[in-house]
Amino acid sequence: MPTAEAVREWQREANTVEKWPQQEEDQELKAEIERARTILELAHDWDGEGSASYSRGTLDRAVAFLTTHSAKGHDLCSSYPPAPRIGPGPDGSIDLHWKQRSWELLVNIPADDTQMAVFYGDDYGTLKIKGSFDPKTVNLGIVAWLMH
Amino acid sequence: MADALAFPIEQIPDSSAVFMRAHETYYRDGDLTPGVFTAKEGGMSVDWDKYCSKEETKQRAKKNPEKNAVLSLSVGGIRKIDDLDVKHRPEPDNRAHSEVDLPANREKLTEVRLLLKRLAQTVIPFTGS
Numbered sequence: 202m203p204t205a206e207a208v209r210e211w212q213r214e215a216n217t218v219e220k221w222p223q224q225e226e227d228q229e230l231k232a233e234i235e236r237a238r239t240i241l242e243l244a245h246d247w248d249g250e251g252s253a254s255y256s257r258g259t260l261d262r263a264v265a266f267l268t269t270h271s272a273k274g275h276d277l278c279s280s281y282p283p284a285p286r287i288g289p290g291p292d293g294s295i296d297l298h299w300k301q302r303s304w305e306l307l308v309n310i311p312a313d314d315t316q317m318a319v320f321y322g323d324d325y326g327t328l329k330i331k332g333s334f335d336p337k338t339v340n341l342g343i344v345a346w347l348m349h
Numbered sequence: 350m351a352d353a354l355a356f357p358i359e360q361i362p363d364s365s366a367v368f369m370r371a372h373e374t375y376y377r378d379g380d381l382t383p384g385v386f387t388a389k390e391g392g393m394s395v396d397w398d399k400y401c402s403k404e405e406t407k408q409r410a411k412k413n414p415e416k417n418a419v420l421s422l423s424v425g426g427i428r429k430i431d432d433l434d435v436k437h438r439p440e441p442d443n444r445a446h447s448e449v450d451l452p453a454n455r456e457k458l459t460e461v462r463l464l465l466k467r468l469a470q471t472v473i474p475f476t477g478s
Contacts, residue, residue: 238383248374248412289375290387300380300416307383319459322463333455
């Protein structure tokens with residue numbers, strides 16, 4: 202039977218545990234996502250070349266892909282992958298572009314949510330990664346590339 | 350009648366370069382992003398440097414030329430990327446007009462866009478870059 206003192210001690214420990222930091226957010230990615238919302242302000246023909254506008258749905262799918270893959274990278278390697286630049290792609294699609302010193306990767310999230318996302322990356326040499334995938338699923342090949 | 354006024358179609362040599370505009374939205378912290386490489390009405394419009402200056406390409410922007418940079422890409426470099434080609438397709442008001450036929454396959458297009466970005470050189474930065 203624990204004494205009252207012992208219970209208070211346990212409560213203090215429990216409170217201490219609750220104050221431990223939760224898994225910190227990927228702040229770099231969060232800032233990039235915030236910045237990317239300006240894409241939604243681009244009206245049709247924003248560049249005078251007939252470029253399409255960008256839908257919230259497309260951006261939301263791009264963000265979901267990024268947060269999922271960032272979290273998976275953290276799960277596997279205890280660190281977050283670098284954040285990409287989120288930018289306008291062709292025909293209302295959204296580009297996710299990573300440019301690192303030793304590799305580069307471009308993922309394209311289509312405006313049409315029935316289409317697959319596509320990607321291409323390389324190490325500026327012979328090592329390449331490319332293909333297509335359902336952006337609603339986690340692609341471990343891309344996670345591995347982002348963390349390498 | 351229109352044919353009589355049309356410019357002849359020529360073969361563009363590998364040693365040439367072509368110019369294209371890049372809207373300021375396609376730059377991040379001074380770096381070009383690959384979204385700029387996109388086909389409009391069939392091909393990606395460019396101007397052959399034999400008949401056009403970089404400044405003329407900039408001024409052909411239908412909206413706000415000052416918000417556009419101008420890129421230069423070597424024709425030989427473009428042709429080294431997979432099956433890409435640069436074809437002279439002059440228009441009545443633009444003898445320099447040419448097109449790069451980009452792949453319709455999105456997977457292939459993504460690769461090509463990244464490689465074109467590496468090839469491109471900004472020869473006129475937009476104001477503010």
